[in-house]
Amino acid sequence: MKKYFLLLITGLSLNSQGQEVADAMRYAQDNLTGTARFRAMSGAFGALGGDFSSLNVNPAGGAIFLNNQLSISLSNLSTKNNSVYFGSKATEKDNSFDLNQLGAIWVFENTNEESNWKKFTVGVNYENTNNFDNQVFSRGINPNTSVSEYFLSYANGNNMGDYAMDQTFIGTQGNLITLNNATNQYVSNTPDGGNYYQENTMVSTGYNGKLSFNFATQYKDRFYFGLNLNSHFTDYTKRTSFYEDYLDTPGSDPSDPVQELRFDNELYTYGNGFSFQLGAIAKITNELRLGVAYESPTWYNLQDETYQIMSVKTSSNQIFIEPYNYNVQYPNYRIQTPGKYTGSLAYVFGSLGLISVDYTMKDYSNTKFRPNDSFFATRNDQLESLLDVSSEIRVGAEARAKQWSFRGGYRFEQSPYKNGNTIGDLQGISGGLGYNFGGARIDAAYSYSKRDTQQAFFNQGLVDMTNIQSVNNNVTLTLLLEM
Numbered sequence: 001m002k003k004y005f006l007l008l009i010t011g012l013s014l015n016s017q018g019q020e021v022a023d024a025m026r027y028a029q030d031n032l033t034g035t036a037r038f039r040a041m042s043g044a045f046g047a048l049g050g051d052f053s054s055l056n057v058n059p060a061g062g063a064i065f066l067n068n069q070l071s072i073s074l075s076n077l078s079t080k081n082n083s084v085y086f087g088s089k090a091t092e093k094d095n096s097f098d099l100n101q102l103g104a105i106w107v108f109e110n111t112n113e114e115s116n117w118k119k120f121t122v123g124v125n126y127e128n129t130n131n132f133d134n135q136v137f138s139r140g141i142n143p144n145t146s147v148s149e150y151f152l153s154y155a156n157g158n159n160m161g162d163y164a165m166d167q168t169f170i171g172t173q174g175n176l177i178t179l180n181n182a183t184n185q186y187v188s189n190t191p192d193g194g195n196y197y198q199e200n201t202m203v204s205t206g207y208n209g210k211l212s213f214n215f216a217t218q219y220k221d222r223f224y225f226g227l228n229l230n231s232h233f234t235d236y237t238k239r240t241s242f243y244e245d246y247l248d249t250p251g252s253d254p255s256d257p258v259q260e261l262r263f264d265n266e267l268y269t270y271g272n273g274f275s276f277q278l279g280a281i282a283k284i285t286n287e288l289r290l291g292v293a294y295e296s297p298t299w300y301n302l303q304d305e306t307y308q309i310m311s312v313k314t315s316s317n318q319i320f321i322e323p324y325n326y327n328v329q330y331p332n333y334r335i336q337t338p339g340k341y342t343g344s345l346a347y348v349f350g351s352l353g354l355i356s357v358d359y360t361m362k363d364y365s366n367t368k369f370r371p372n373d374s375f376f377a378t379r380n381d382q383l384e385s386l387l388d389v390s391s392e393i394r395v396g397a398e399a400r401a402k403q404w405s406f407r408g409g410y411r412f413e414q415s416p417y418k419n420g421n422t423i424g425d426l427q428g429i430s431g432g433l434g435y436n437f438g439g440a441r442i443d444a445a446y447s448y449s450k451r452d453t454q455q456a457f458f459n460q461g462l463v464d465m466t467n468i469q470s471v472n473n474n475v476t477l478t479l480l481l482e483m
Helices: 021-028 036-040 052-056 059-064 148-155 162-173 374-386
Strands: 003-013 069-085 088-109 117-131 134-142 177-180 185-188 196-219 223-245 260-283 288-295 299-314 333-336 340-348 353-363 368-370 389-401 404-413 423-436 440-456 465-482
Touching (some): 021 374, 036 052, 036 423, 036 465, 052 059, 052 088, 052 117, 059 117, 059 223, 059 260, 069 117, 134 465, 148 185, 162 299, 223 299
Antiparallel strands (some): 069 088, 069 465, 117 196, 134 196, 196 223, 260 299, 299 333, 340 353, 353 389, 440 465
């Protein structure tokens, strides 16, 4: 009769010491979110303003508002991930709804007609800047590498910190690795010969939220200036379930210490951050507008909770081991994301419509873990060596016919990685329409984006890549009311 080994590791950690480049990129990258009008024009609003989500591009856009307004946006995100792992294909889908945006702005006209400062505005806007709901499933036969290599990389590594010792403990208790007393090195107990059948399921949930306090002013009839003070908060959970089977591996037999296993990991990250933005818009003529904006780095203070569990099917002479539990705490950590520069150009055809272009640059190699101690110094060196300057271009247009507005957009974002493959280039298109009732407006938008990525099941040891093509479809509805 087969016996089952079950090992349970739980840890409340303010730093799991397993942070990697992917964890930093989760907070360094932006996503196209916001109001339906903003999304329909692919976010090309840096020189236009007058829209709540435009404040996240250029805070000077607050001074473009003519009246007090309230806005609320609901969104549906549908994601499809197609994965290829050693030639085997798999598909996973996810669908979610959220309150994507909620904001209000107040306009104060200057009653002193002799002053050059015509008005100032105060606004507050919340946006769900990143929806983390996602699912990816991959499977295939790995010709070379078993998951035991993951545990060996920690057991025989130079850094035997708490996290490395935890992984070594799991590997040894699961009979995946054993210490060779003669060499004082750990060796694998999994069958030789390769062709390991592997599956990996990743399910993530959560969001990245941003609450902005906007202050803007108009100088004369052609200049607008603005400032945003932003509070960020994040809640992210990632669950992975890895399965490996040795029963059909060449060289294996029923007496092998391990015949198949499942290794589950859960990471819960939560915390908050701060950033600020500065911007200006100039009306060169009544039709032509220019915009420039700077967004500071976001300084996050994050905490992690980790959970690991492994179950192993063994041969008949293996002992059943009771679950083992313990708690361990590590120092907290911070992430500093890169700053961003945006230049914008727009041309307004009176009441007929407009066209707008935004160009953004961000140096992802400036992403940093803090504190910069011996562990994080290594991670920061990785970030600097792997990441690069990325540019993004967004183009949007709007045509108006009486109360109706028709919109479309396109965006292209370069890969933030030097190799261009770990996270590939992003391309997206969008469209939408709106109807103005006078004191209220309803907008609807559809946006599509596609991006290829390469992901490994683990951060070291077993690092063979899965090729993933992610396709996102988003539908957003916005209600805008004048107050």
